[in-house]
Amino acid sequence: MSTAATADASSSGDTTEGSVRLLTLQSEDGEVFEVKETIATQSVTIKGMVDDDCATSTIPVCNVTGRTLAMVIEWWNKHEIGAVSNEKELKEWESQFDTIDDKSDRDDVYDLLMAANYLNIPTLLDCCTSAVAEAIKGKSTDEMREFFDIKSDFDEKEEDALRKENQWAFEN
Amino acid sequence: MLSTERTKTNSNMIITISTSSNHQLSSSLAETIANNDDLLTELFLCMPIKSLLIFKSVSKQWLSLITNPCFSYRRTPIPKSIVGLFVYNHLRSQQYDFINLTSSDLSDPPFQPLTFLNNSILQSCHGLMLLCSDNYCQLPINEVFNAIYGVNLAYDPSKSPHYKVIFVWSYENSEEGDFLIEIYSSKTGSWRKSISLHIMKLILDLGSLYFDVDEEKVHDLPMSDTIDVHYRRRFRYFGESRDHLHLIEIYGPCTALFYVYEMERHYSRWMVKYRVDLLAVAVAFPEMVRSHPLDIRKYGFLIHPVVREEEDEDSYFLVHIPNKPMRYNFKDKSFEKVHEFAPSNASKSLNVMIRIKPVKSEISRITNFNILMTRREMADHIESIIIKVIDDIFENLLKTWWVTRISRSGEEGNCVWRTVAWRRGQKNRRGEQRLGGKRSAPSAAVNGEERDEIDGKWESGFVNDDVGPKISLGRTQSDRIWASTGLRPK
Numbered sequence: 201m202s203t204a205a206t207a208d209a210s211s212s213g214d215t216t217e218g219s220v221r222l223l224t225l226q227s228e229d230g231e232v233f234e235v236k237e238t239i240a241t242q243s244v245t246i247k248g249m250v251d252d253d254c255a256t257s258t259i260p261v262c263n264v265t266g267r268t269l270a271m272v273i274e275w276w277n278k279h280e281i282g283a284v285s286n287e288k289e290l291k292e293w294e295s296q297f298d299t300i301d302d303k304s305d306r307d308d309v310y311d312l313l314m315a316a317n318y319l320n321i322p323t324l325l326d327c328c329t330s331a332v333a334e335a336i337k338g339k340s341t342d343e344m345r346e347f348f349d350i351k352s353d354f355d356e357k358e359e360d361a362l363r364k365e366n367q368w369a370f371e372n
Numbered sequence: 373m374l375s376t377e378r379t380k381t382n383s384n385m386i387i388t389i390s391t392s393s394n395h396q397l398s399s400s401l402a403e404t405i406a407n408n409d410d411l412l413t414e415l416f417l418c419m420p421i422k423s424l425l426i427f428k429s430v431s432k433q434w435l436s437l438i439t440n441p442c443f444s445y446r447r448t449p450i451p452k453s454i455v456g457l458f459v460y461n462h463l464r465s466q467q468y469d470f471i472n473l474t475s476s477d478l479s480d481p482p483f484q485p486l487t488f489l490n491n492s493i494l495q496s497c498h499g500l501m502l503l504c505s506d507n508y509c510q511l512p513i514n515e516v517f518n519a520i521y522g523v524n525l526a527y528d529p530s531k532s533p534h535y536k537v538i539f540v541w542s543y544e545n546s547e548e549g550d551f552l553i554e555i556y557s558s559k560t561g562s563w564r565k566s567i568s569l570h571i572m573k574l575i576l577d578l579g580s581l582y583f584d585v586d587e588e589k590v591h592d593l594p595m596s597d598t599i600d601v602h603y604r605r606r607f608r609y610f611g612e613s614r615d616h617l618h619l620i621e622i623y624g625p626c627t628a629l630f631y632v633y634e635m636e637r638h639y640s641r642w643m644v645k646y647r648v649d650l651l652a653v654a655v656a657f658p659e660m661v662r663s664h665p666l667d668i669r670k671y672g673f674l675i676h677p678v679v680r681e682e683e684d685e686d687s688y689f690l691v692h693i694p695n696k697p698m699r700y701n702f703k704d705k706s707f708e709k710v711h712e713f714a715p716s717n718a719s720k721s722l723n724v725m726i727r728i729k730p731v732k733s734e735i736s737r738i739t740n741f742n743i744l745m746t747r748r749e750m751a752d753h754i755e756s757i758i759i760k761v762i763d764d765i766f767e768n769l770l771k772t773w774w775v776t777r778i779s780r781s782g783e784e785g786n787c788v789w790r791t792v793a794w795r796r797g798q799k800n801r802r803g804e805q806r807l808g809g810k811r812s813a814p815s816a817a818v819n820g821e822e823r824d825e826i827d828g829k830w831e832s833g834f835v836n837d838d839v840g841p842k843i844s845l846g847r848t849q850s851d852r853i854w855a856s857t858g859l860r861p862k
Binding site: 285310313314317327329330332333334336337338339340341343345349350351352353355359362363366368369370 | 404405406408410411414415417418420421422423425426427428429430431432434435474
């Protein structure tokens with residue numbers, strides 16, 4: 201996956217751009233982004249805040265780093281209505297998120313997944329969950345535990361029973 | 373995809389967190405994801421079923437998420453259209469073949485075919501199967517029963533993850549028309565008596581009733597005007613598709629012409645939905661034509677589900693003629709073969725001659741017959757075959773019949789046969805009676821549909837017509853003779 205381009209809106213200093221209202225988002229590490237309200241409201245969470253008039257001052261996005269937030273804003277820009285002329289181009293652009301080739305990709309996807317979940321961005325969440333699902337679907341129980349850093353809380357007997365019950369899935 | 377409730381929570385969270393500047397991001401993102409039930413659920417929704425089965429053993433948290441009925445329902449909402457069927461392969465003992473009914477190869481069933489040892493599928497409902505076993509029985513029978521009229525699953529995952537089993541039977545020596553309904557609930561794990569009722573003979577012969585599982589009440593259900601009271605009802609099919617309930621009963625002398633009835637909304641009545649004419653199928657596949665000593669034209673076929681499609685002109689049913697399930701389209705009357713049963717491997721089979729001793733002396737003439745068994749079957753520890761012993765079919769027109777179950781155990785060549793018989797004769801017109809030892813429910817007698825075996829010289833139907841609605845039988849080329857009884861009481 202490519203690292204995110206600088207978000208278009210971050211260079212703008214005004215709080216309004218024509219008739220479009222700008223929102224100020226602050227990432228966990230203090231980076232500030234100004235984003236058009238029409239774009240940022242792709243996040244259901246932010247839309248809720250705008251609707252409730254809670255978005256008048258800087259919105260802290262505490263769980264998301266500046267790097268990730270820039271990627272999120274890039275996603276929003278691409279998904280703004282009218283930003284990309286055809287569906288195919290958008291799918292092609294999105295496909296960079298579909299594959300996880302190395303560790304940095306993986307971290308990016310995790311970051312985005314967390315951000316998408318936190319900001320509640322259904323399209324991004326869908327894309328990231330399928331990417332992660334694609335990466336882990338063929339893995340064994342032990343690989344999954346390693347992947348997600350999980351310690352088994354089953355005793356040996358319980359785990360054997362579970363494996364036996366689902367024998368078919370373990371066979372091929 | 374995400375609920376509004378969750379949105380609300382998140383928006384509250386953001387406000388709360390903004391006042392707390394000391395919030396620390398977890399050092400391991402992976403761990404954070406793994407601990408977030410919402411996110412994990414989203415991930416699991418994208419997983420193939422095989423991965424989910426494997427991931428059940430990752431941790432207790434994962435197991436609980438994957439086995440949560442709400443998750444199952446979200447992942448697999450009630451499918452509108454069926455992708456395939458398990459159909460009993462009469463050529464291979466205890467095997468169900470999978471028939472893919474979609475044009476795509478997407479469906480990859482884990483069991484192909486499905487083989488049960490001493491089990492048979494009675495009914496299925498939204499993915500649950502009701503199995504009948506020869507070896508054990510959990511039906512709530514304490515008293516000696518006279519007859520079992522039906523065992524049915526009631527399961528709607530959109531309403532509840534729990535299912536019920538409805539069991540309709542009658543006591544020994546009870547009056548004709550007396551029934552008892554008992555219900556098993558998977559929620560409580562136990563059976564309880566629901567209602568007992570008396571149904572007049574007129575309703576049994578001509579009308580229909582329905583049992584509301586939620587209310588536990590029986591209601592009248594008028595039949596369509598098209599039924600011909602001069603002919604005996606021949607029950608063929610009852611089932612649901614796309615929220616439509618269908619019934620097939622055959623009246624009249626020609627069994628290849630009949631209607632498919634559909635239940636009107638609010639259970640007001642059965643209405644004619646489709647008219648079926650299988651004569652063209654019989655021309656193309658003459659093996660379904662049965663000869664009859666009285667020169668009545670009979671057609672041998674079974675009906676597997678009526679399938680409603682989104683566009684009504686695509687709706688069809690599977691009509692199962694000897695060895696070949698066919699898809700029959702209701703609107704344009706076209707038909708095509710969708711499967712062909714493979715016979716058992718002849719080189720591996722051996723013939724076993726069985727002489728069945730009469731259970732009671734009143735059984736006068738018992739025919740000898742061969743049973744084709746495969747070596748694999750012989751190797752099985754217990755073999756169970758349901759055989760119908762027929763006392764000279766043409767002379768006696770089945771005034772008396774027996775269903776005999778033979779169990780084989782022990783070493784090869786040292787067969788121990790246990791015979792359990794149900795007799796139907798003049799003395800007991802209503803139903804079955806046990807003659808054998810203390811056995812539980814007769815497995816073949818509880819099926820909601822007549823499970824005629826079809827192959828070779830198959831004699832479906834006419835015995836049914838002559839003696840009563842509860843019997844149908846088939847006779848196979850290998851002289852295996854099978855029988856089952858229908859659901860409906862006479």
